[in-house]
Amino acid sequence: MKKGLFFIVILLLGFRVAAQQKLLLKGKPNSMYVEHRVGEKESLSSIGRMYGLTASQLSRFNGRSPSAVLSKGSTLKVPLSISDISQKTGTPVYHAVSKGDNLFKISQRYNKVPVSQLRTWNKLGASGVKNGQELIIGYIKINTDQSLASSSQKETVADKVAETAVATEVAAKSTVSEPAKAVPVKEKEAAQEFHKDNEEKNNATAPVNSSLSDEGFFASLYVRDDLTLVQQYRSGDAATFKTISGWTDRKYYVLINDIKPGTIVRITTPNNKSICARVLSPLPLTKGDEGLLLRMNNAAASALGMKDEKFTVTLTFFE
Known part of the structure; x- marks a missing residue:
């Protein structure tokens, strides 16, 4: 037998x-x-x-x-x-x-x-x-599990809840040495309701792997897009904001001006390490952010090996 x-x-x-x-x-x-x-x-x-x-x-x-x-x-x-x-x-x-x-x-x-x-x-x-x-x-690596690929077409409710929680946490922990200026309502809405067209375009084309990329959870959504998009470059100083997100799920977020919320960006540091992060919202109107290109959550900075309060980064994205 x-x-x-x-x-x-x-x-x-x-x-x-x-x-x-x-x-x-x-x-x-x-x-x-x-x-x-x-x-x-x-x-x-x-x-x-x-x-x-x-x-x-x-x-x-x-x-x-x-x-x-x-x-x-x-x-x-x-x-x-x-x-x-x-x-x-x-x-x-x-x-x-x-x-x-x-x-x-x-x-x-x-x-x-x-x-x-x-x-x-x-x-x-x-x-x-x-x-x-x-x-x-x-x-x-070949992803033959089409059920996984199909699941990438839609963002899960858990992801939206997590990102809204991050935005709320950032707003709650923002401190300034002078009276805080109110964040415009539009910016609050942008932090909670990501640019739908951009999200659908990224999700529709990105593969989903069974394991997370070395660049984080959002790495599979970076680029891989249609030929009408043009790669953009930015460089400047970065700082961090504190949040519990990213330490276990490797979901990295940035606050940056003039880039649509929901856009996936790649951030590279002088030590040649890089991560991919999702734009959460514009930089808050607080003292101390003058001259900053962006703020990233502290889990992202740790993944990049950055321990200083401010450090130089290069950023690329497609639009």
């Missing part, structure tokens, strides 16, 4: 492995891609979510309309860059050995992965490589 069950398990695993697509790198070094075979009911949007791309990015790379209907069994080119390939677990990516290739050259081409690692991944032992041989050179 046990032997029969063992055989069935092995058989099922074999079918599962056979169903997985082998991702073979193609194209030139500055325009690499893998081919995805379109499955049942798959679209540019659903495939894009799997690879962390948008429908517009995929359609442009493939010379198709963003609304194109994909036929089952057809192939779609999925652009990849060297930075997308890691030496950690995930879905393996392969390189086809060509004339003149050797393990050292392949190693240098793909993130300088150790030759010993290439031998281990491909069970090469002390042997060399042959022309046409397909070698694992790294791994990429």
Whole structure:
């Protein structure tokens, strides 16, 4: 009986492995891609979510309309860059050995992965490589759970409640050395009701990963947007505000003027650390904020390794 069950398990695993697509790198070094075979009911949007791309990015790379209907069994080119390939677990990516290739050259081409690692991944032992041989050179993360991707289309009630609580907490803890100036009603409303159009655009295109990014909870919502958006840059001094948010859920927030609430920004410090945060509201009208570019919650500053009261940051966002 046990032997029969063992055989069935092995058989099922074999079918599962056979169903997985082998991702073979193609194209030139500055325009690499893998081919995805379109499955049942798959679209540019659903495939894009799997690879962390948008429908517009995929359609442009493939010379198709963003609304194109994909036929089952057809192939779609999925652009990849060297930075997308890691030496950690995930879905393996392969390189086809060509004339003149050797393990050292392949190693240098793909993130300088150790030759010993290439031998281990491909069970090469002390042997060399042959022309046409397909070698694992790294791994990429693919989100095949479409239920997770679908859940990213809507912001949860818990998120809205948490962000409103942060805004309330910030307002309650704001202190000044002179009589406080009233915060305009519009700013209070902005802190509680985020820019709906921007939120829907970000949520509609961003993939959801099962684990949080190194840049925080909102990292998956940064950029990945349509080609009409232009990247903007800011730099200046930053300070912090105290809140309980961000320490466990890694949801980072900033107060900054002239950027729509709800916008996701990337903040980088001189130590080359970065986090992604959501704009909560404009800077409050308080003494001591003159000359500040932004304030971020203290959990964000801790993630960046910043301990000073004020520090320099560079900020990028898309609008």
